[in-house]
Amino acid sequence: MCSMEMGIGVKNRINKKNLINIIYIAIFLVISLVPLFTFSGKQAAIGNETEADKPALSDGLKLTANIDSYFAQKFGFRNSLVYAQNVLKETIFKTSGQTDVIVGEDGWLFYGRALGDFLGTSVLDEVAIERMGAILSMMQEYVEREDGEFIFVSAPDKMSVYGEYMPYYYIEEDGQGNYELLYDRLTALGVNTVQLKNELAFAKLTGVLLYHKLDSHWNNYGAAVAYEAMAKKLSDVYGEAYSGYTHYSGLPYSIKNNFSGDLQSMLLPGSQVKDEQVEFDVEESFEYLNRFRGVDDLVITTKNNVAAVDKSAALFRDSFGNALYWFFANEYTSLTAKREIPYNIYQAVSEAELVAVELVERNLKNLLVYTPVIPSWNLADAYSVQGEAAVMDGVTVRTENEGITAGGTTAEGTAAGAADSVDSVDGIATAVVRLNTTADGLIELTGSSDVLKPYAYMYLKIVDEAAGATAVYQLIPGEEGNFTLYLEPENADISEAGLENFCYAFIVKNGNEYTEIPVSLTLQD
Structure with a gap:
């Protein structure tokens, strides 16, 4: 009889313990699921956050990542929970709960x-x-x-x-x-x-x-x-x-x-x-x-x-x-x-x-x-050919091609920090370019060449041998070897006649010296 009563008591205690665990788990699940059931697409982005776009099937391979970003920004009570967490961190630990925010002295x-x-x-x-x-x-x-x-x-x-x-x-x-x-x-x-x-x-x-x-x-x-x-x-x-x-x-x-x-x-x-x-x-x-x-x-x-x-x-x-x-x-x-x-x-x-x-x-x-839209102009007043030598801003332009070899090193005399190799074929530098027309009607030539990496001032020389004409335009530099050229329609022979009908060279400035580097432009499909 005693053993039976003891067994019933133990069983009751186990049942009570299980009940407490079940209640605890249920509360945890409810708290965890509340943000899901109160999910709202109207939750505002916080501070300088970028508003997450609503995912669509047209997102393709980015769909899963976009769903994750959207849910992370829109789940229920999200802003209130972030608020509570950050108040605790700022008040107790004097630190920020946001990686983009630094908590300074005196409330700054x-x-x-x-x-x-x-x-x-x-x-x-x-x-x-x-x-x-x-x-x-x-x-x-x-x-x-x-x-x-x-x-x-x-x-x-x-x-x-x-x-x-x-x-x-x-x-x-x-x-x-x-x-x-x-x-x-x-x-x-x-x-x-x-x-x-x-x-x-x-x-x-x-x-x-x-x-x-x-x-x-x-x-x-x-x-x-x-x-x-x-x-x-x-x-x-x-x-x-x-x-x-x-x-x-x-x-x-x-x-x-x-x-x-x-x-x-x-x-x-x-x-x-x-x-x-x-x-x-x-x-x-x-x-x-x-x-x-x-x-x-x-x-x-x-x-x-x-x-x-x-x-x-x-x-x-x-x-x-x-x-x-x-x-x-x-x-x-x-x-x-x-x-x-x-x-x-x-x-x-x-x-x-x-x-x-x-x-x-x-x-x-x-x-x-983000390269600004600045049309270049023909630098005819700065560049000229005097006898067999070209002159830029009154300085003789040194021709550089013997120092560029296929798969070789940068030419002698280039600035410190130049790339170990340049795009070149048979001693001539190469550049892959794209040719577009902007909404304003400008001709946009964008491209990249490793040979330009060490320089800040770069120009494109365009020679029309059939017409006996030469034009020199300053390029807008980007990062690494990237460059952009904008031409107004009246200077846009390059787009009308086709790249293959001209000869090209980069002119680069190193200190007070100018160097001319023959270049082959390849139009990207």
Whole structure:
């Protein structure tokens, strides 16, 4: 009898234990499945996230990956769960739950993707910096050839201006980064630019915040400082027509807590905490010509009948232009602000008298990745044949082909860091090219050749032996050996007659020397 009662007691305890386990498992499953059953395609992307597209059967091999990305962004309570996790990490451990957000001192947040510039781990080599300088110099020269004006500025990363609020274990590189190297190069080339790091550092001494604490961008005051620096440079270079600009930083302003920071949204999605914004006590004197939805619009067009500067402007900008464009709109007779890459400089000169380009420090390399649309022009005034020698900018051009052999090494005299081998056949360099016509009617020639890797300044010489004519066009460099050439229709014989009817050579610049390298162009099918 006792043993039977003992057995029943043990059995009851086992059943109770199993019941507890079952309940625990059931609760776990319910919690795990709630996000699935509350799945919503309306969940907003967090901060700077790219909105995931809804998967479709037409995605092909990418379908599985797209389903994964879409579900990961849209599952139920996703933003609330991310919020809870990141609050715990920020509050208890003083760290960030988002790899792209750095939690700094005194509540400051920083954009993690700018860290390479801050630490000096993403500094480009000399050739890349020179190529970026060559591109911007070509931009300015083309705009001015078309009777326009030009200016380029790079918006400093937030941590470059407020590095003292970065976590102590991130040590700022005190040397020359991409920003400083490019500025020095542009100054040497005579490109119209402004060292905004210095301008902002000086303005910072007043005690006014120039960047948002919870956002990756400058605030309205920082944008005003940048605008005034650009306006002063334009006035210094192009004269009185640009001298009537307003000194906004000297005007009365108020500070309001009404700004939603992108970093705050990334770190704590759904957070209602607002950041400070500077609002100047000034009338808005312009009107929007297109349907204005917000400062992130890809294209913003404005008109101003009481403009301080009697000029039309085209502004190529990124998200730092969200605050900057307003000052141009409030000062210029008309503005077209475009958030697009590549920059279509050809189109811009037909729309405006001033072409301005703003690009954030962390994305300077995009100048090489997204080749701007700049038509080249025949350099007949710089290149000529005198006797048996060719002359470029008054310097005799050395012909180089004996140093290039099939599968061989780069020719003697090329810049340091050249590739170990070049594309060549029978001593002549080769390049595979593509020929297209753009929506603007330009002829676009794109290609690549290893022989161009060591150089920033590169030109294509086209010889029409039948007509006894020679043309030389500057190429727009990309990364590695990539290049692009844009030709206006009147210079586009190359597309009408066919590549095979001409002889070609690259002319490359190394220091103050020019070298001509015969090249065979092969049209890609």
